[in-house]
Amino acid sequence: MRNRLSWSTASKIAWREARASSAKFLFVIVAVAIGVGSLTGVRGFSRAFYGMLLREARTLMAADLSLRVFAIPNAQQTATMDQLIRRGVRRTWITETLSMVASTTVPNPVLVSIKAVDAHVYPFYGEVKLDPPGSLARVLTADSVAVSEDLLLRLKVAVGDSVRLGGQPFRIIGVVTSEPDRMSGSLNVGPRVMITREGLDRTGLMSIGSRASERYLFRLTPGSPGIEEVRQTLQKSFPEALIADFRQTHPIITQGLNRATTFLSLVSLIALIVGALGVATAMQAHLQQKMDSIAIMKCLGARTREIIQIYVLQTIGLGLAGGLMGIAFGSVVEAAFPPLIARYFHLRPEAHWDPSTAIQGLAVGILTTLLFTLPPLLGIQRIRPGVIFRREMAEVRPGWKQRLRDARASLVAGGVILCGIGVIAGWLQIGTLRESVRTGVAFVVALVISLLVLAAIAWLLLRSVRTFVRRCPRRFPAPIRHGVANLYRPGNHAQAALVALGIGVMFTLTIFLVQRGMMAEMFKSAPPGMPNVFLLDITAKERDPIVDLIRAQRGIEGAPDVVGTVAAKVVSIDGKPIDSLNLKAWGRRFQRARAVAQAAERPAHTVIVQGAWWNSRAAQPEPQLSITEEAAQILHAHPGSHMEWEAAGRTIRARVAAIHRIDSIHMYGRIEFIFSAGTLDGLPIIYYGGVRVAPRAVAQLQRATYEKFPTVTVVNVADVLEIVQQVVDQIALVVRFISMFAILAGIVILASSVAGTRFRRIREVVILKTLGATRRRVAGIFSVEFMVLGAVAGLMGSLLATAFSALLLKRWLDADFRVDPLPNLLCIVLTALVANAAGWMASYRILGQKPLEVLRAE
Amino acid sequence: MIQVSGLTKTIATPTHRVDILKGIDLEIPRGQFAAIMGPSGSGKSTLLGLLAGLDSPTSGHIVLDGEDITGLEEDELALLRGRKIGFVFQSYHLIPTLTAEENVLLPLELSGHAADGVERARELLQSVGLLDRRDHYPVQLSGGEQQRVALARAFVVRPPILLADEPTGNLDTANGQVVLELLITLNRREGTTLVLVTHDQQVSEQADRRITLRDGRVVLDA
Ligand SMILES: Nc1ncnc2c1ncn2[C@@H]1O[C@H](COP(=O)(O)OP(=O)(O)OP(=O)(O)O)[C@@H](O)[C@H]1O
């Protein structure tokens, strides 16, 4: 028994061989680097942009987390919060309440919503903008206030004047033009008055029993507990409180962020596949070239394990070198791009270098390298050396059972490595461990299935192209016949190349299709004409004149929308009196009168979650009712329930026909109960309206409305909507940018994998030249081959991409999918062209070389 | 007619300068069978490669049928080869992805004369005794069989010049004899100029002329 080959000898042999054909090795290394580089690049960009989006979203809450309580925290709750603060979490306390403000210029005081803040800390994110400009912390003192523009209007005062609040004088130091967390506040009904805590204490408004809403804002710091932990700690301690984190500031933003999260995870996973594909094709081509050396070594007495030892070392070296180069490349791109992006796209990705991205990249490089070298190397174990020389064609093909048995070691190794890649996929997932595990498993299963499907389709398509070219009555010109025939030669591995290309095309196109579907959906849910000014408490008499007045204003960007409501109170649900329900916190609102509406047709933007909207044309035997999901849950109502209402002394009995869902930003979003048409006829109706106004025209609209209809409240959410729109636009931009980047990376990888077949072609090119073929002729033959390969791969890829993106959009992104042949066609043509160009570019140098040099080298 | 004058070939590697051919003057008339002999490393393959325009000389000229090929472009050389030169390599160099018949057909297709090609290709395969193996790929053929296919491929366009680099070097005596007879028959019957590199004394004895190289120079020409 001979001694085992020492690792150092093995690595010496491996290294020697690498040195000898450095050009080929460099090519493999570069191919691996492209794969790993695009993975780290896409990954890094996604993270940086995601960070940017979250930062942007945080400004809408001015914090990472907000806790709204309905009672002053008890000792134990205070202790919980203090505990968090000791662990690095920052906190500020905000009180909001309603009160009257008076001035000497008008007789009646005005109802305002007061917000008491610690100006030195608040806001944690974003900025309170003042006019005249100044920092809130500097100008807001215990005896001054900052107010919204409409208060000046109503009190007929100006900045610098004094107003009285709770009997105390306060000087107005400026107009609040932008307040980051106005959306997440409560009670934003009347004009805003911003005050310091000392100022609020001075007013004495906060005596026991006054109605105030207390909020605590939290900011996490590096090293402090994470958002989930803080959230859970608070949830346990404050079971009745409303807790929201920065992802829940606005329904559109929540949805946008959720989609962005899903999308970016998806792109990362796809980058993983496509990057691994780059590595895989490079390794595959490399190993094929090594078969001769392997056979010779076997003949010289090397044992399989020694060969495996040598080549695994060699390929790991290659994977490592390529991986490191790729990481360097990815990092350079990541570092170099953000300034450029900031300049041209108004995006400011967070500059950040994350070692985990690098480690992931390296792990992918090496694992994929192993995946594509170990199984084939294990496979040679049973093969006699002589057969390896004729590797392209086993004379007698053993039955599949035998083959399966022979390939057991390879299959096991392949399985183990696939699991490794699954682990990386799980690791890429943003979220909890369970989600990660699920992602990893789904990823591997999806990958294996698509590989199998692609292999099957590739086989089928190749067969049919061949049959077509053979059976076609007209003889095709020689280059075409050659090119096509080339695909079917033993040793061409056209099927493998097709599968690789097909996978690349499929995922790259998927990114594009999903991106497009998602964008369409996002713009649908945040249409530019969404109302940004609401008018409350319009009486029936005022309704038409006010609509006319608004229409006549400047800067109106959409027709005003008016909805009539009736104040009605729930009496009982399915016979159970409302008071018998143990309503908590926010649920107590149902004990008071609510604004309800009636409608014939299902209002736009509502989604029915349960039951069905009634037929508006048929007469209903009894009044029908549709209620929001949240109300249904609190009131334990379901389709078929009967509710009894009371409005203006009248009793209404209605059957719950449907449960619906609607975002609060839409006109009907504030109404939780919609009755069938006619039910509320004759009851006193209060209207409210919404209109889209250019932000700079809002003040004028407020003034005009106040002059004619002083009792109508105008709620201006223009600034908030502006921010929402901005965030949505940014999400859209980020998604587009990342997809563009990923698609580009995909194209580069596809090109490099086609170019990787170059060394296989050298000998063929030279022989053709020796036999009298001009460069154009040779290029022509290969062009046909590449074109057919590209087109077939494009066809397969686009078919699967269509199916796959339909699934993704419907299942994970809540978006519609529409089949559009154009991108698919384009994709097929593009793949053919890219394959052709890449093949051409890679072979260009060989075409010009002197044949003899090459033949000597081979 | 092949005219070679003042032909040199020098190769500079980073460490060495190798003078492979140091000034060759030759004239091989049409229809002649010339054998090139000489020890290993004397530059025989290099010379043959230069004659076929597979590489360019450092200096000197090669004139084929009155046409100086030394200044020609790559593509012009390729077209010239397609028309005029059949080349047989020591190590066959069949295209592994084409069957025997397709390999033989290839030069015809490349020069656009494939129409009557199949018949000619089969005829040639028949004459090298491989008609029944025409659908086999090179890896399915033995070395001698591959060389015979390569020979058929070299003949298929009826080239006026045939260059063969040790075509029998890898073959046993019987197989070598078959290949050699094929070459000589063609040379006689079609008036092809045949330049053949060989180490084999017996082979060279059948030639019209023996040119011996040593260290890149012609040392004997008879
Ligand atoms: N590209 C090259 N780089 C370095 N040396 C070369 C190169 N090509 C040829 N040589 C050298 O030139 C000499 C002649 O080579 P050539 O192949 O022509 O010899 P040969 O006469 O055909 O030998 P053999 O009978 O062994 O085939 C050899 O010594 C070889 O090492």
Ligand SMILES: [Mg+2]
């Ligand atoms: Mg030689």
